Amino acid sequence: MTPSPPLLELKQLSKRYGSFTALDGVTLSVDGGQVFGLLGPNGAGKTTLLRILATLLQPSAGTAAVAGLDVTRQPDAVRQCIGVVNGGMGLPARLTGREILHSFAGFYGLGRAQAEARIAELDAALDLGRTLNTRAGEYSTGMRQKVTIARAVIQDPAVLILDEAASGLDIFARRALLDWVAAARRPGRLTLYSTHVMSEVEEVCDRVAVLHGGRLLAEGTQPELLARTEAGTLEQAFFRLVEQDEAAQVGAAHAL
Numbered sequence: 716m717t718p719s720p721p722l723l724e725l726k727q728l729s730k731r732y733g734s735f736t737a738l739d740g741v742t743l744s745v746d747g748g749q750v751f752g753l754l755g756p757n758g759a760g761k762t763t764l765l766r767i768l769a770t771l772l773q774p775s776a777g778t779a780a781v782a783g784l785d786v787t788r789q790p791d792a793v794r795q796c797i798g799v800v801n802g803g804m805g806l807p808a809r810l811t812g813r814e815i816l817h818s819f820a821g822f823y824g825l826g827r828a829q830a831e832a833r834i835a836e837l838d839a840a841l842d843l844g845r846t847l848n849t850r851a852g853e854y855s856t857g858m859r860q861k862v863t864i865a866r867a868v869i870q871d872p873a874v875l876i877l878d879e880a881a882s883g884l885d886i887f888a889r890r891a892l893l894d895w896v897a898a899a900r901r902p903g904r905l906t907l908y909s910t911h912v913m914s915e916v917e918e919v920c921d922r923v924a925v926l927h928g929g930r931l932l933a934e935g936t937q938p939e940l941l942a943r944t945e946a947g948t949l950e951q952a953f954f955r956l957v958e959q960d961e962a963a964q965v966g967a968a969h970a971l
C-alpha cells in the first residue's frame with residue numbers, strides 16, 4: 716500500500732510584502748491524526764502562512780501543499796478540502812445560522828438531509844442553540860464565532876485551519892471548542908491551531924511549530940521542545956527559542 720502524503724507539506728515557503736520578508740524559507744511536513752499548534756509572537760508570520768494555505772495569498776517562493784494539492788496550482792481543489800476560521804470572516808447579516816450552514820453545505824455538495832444531520836451533530840458538539848434560528852446580524856461575538864466554526868467544519872474538512880478561533884468565546888463556548896478539537900483528532904484529518912494562548916496549545920496540540928520573524932525556529936512534540944530548550948514549561952521553551960533567535964540575528968548583523 717502506498718503511504719498517504721502528509722496533509723501539510725511546505726518547502727522553502729517564503730512570502731515578501733515589497734521588500735519585507737514575512738515568511739522566510741519555511742520547510743515543514745505534518746501528518747494527519749493530530750492537532751498541530753502554530754505559536755509565534757505578533758508579526759511572526761502565522762496569519763501569512765495560514766492565508767497562503769487557505770489560498771487567499773500567493774507565496775513569493777517555495778511551495779505549499781494541502782492534502783497533496785498545491786495551493787498555487789490547484790486552489791479550487793484545496794478550498795474543497797479545507798475549513799477556515801479567522802478573525803476577519805463576516806457572516807451574511809440577513810441569514811439565520813441554519814440558512815448559513817445549509818448554504819455552505821450546498822457549496823460542498825451535501826444533500827439537504829445530510830446537511831441537517833451534520834447541523835444536528837454540530838449543534839450537540841458546539842451548542843449552537845439559539846444561533847440556528849437567529850439572523851447573524853443579531854449575533855453576539857460568541858454566537859458569531861460558533862457559527863463561523865460550524866460553517867468551517869460542515870463538510871468535515873481534511874484540514875481545519877483555526878486562527879485564534881477561541882477569541883471572543885466565553886468559558887463555556889471555549890471549553891466546548893477545545894473539547895471538540897480534541898475529539899475531532901483522527902486519521903486522515905489535521906487541525907492547525909494558531910493562537911497566542913499558551914494553555915490552549917498545551918491542552919490540545921500534539922506537535923507545535925514556533926515561528927519568529929518568518930522563520931521556523933523549532934517543531935516537535937511538547938516534550939521534545941521542552942527537552943531541546945531545557946525548559947520546564949512550554950511558555951519558557953517559547954521564550955528561550957525566541958531569545959536565542961534574537962541573539963543569533965544580532966550576531967549575524969554584527970558579523971556583516
Ligand SMILES: Nc1ncnc2c1ncn2[C@@H]1O[C@H](COP(=O)(O)OP(=O)(O)OP(=O)(O)O)[C@@H](O)[C@H]1O
Nearest residue numbers: 732735736737755756757758759760761762763764
Ligand atoms: N499586506 C501586508 N503588507 C505589508 N506587510 C504585511 C502585510 N501583511 C502582513 N504584513 C507584515 O508581515 C508580518 C507578519 O504578519 P502576520 O500577520 O503574518 O503575523 P502574525 O504572526 O499572524 O501576527 P499576529 O499574532 O499579530 O496576528 C508583520 O510584520 C506584518 O506587519
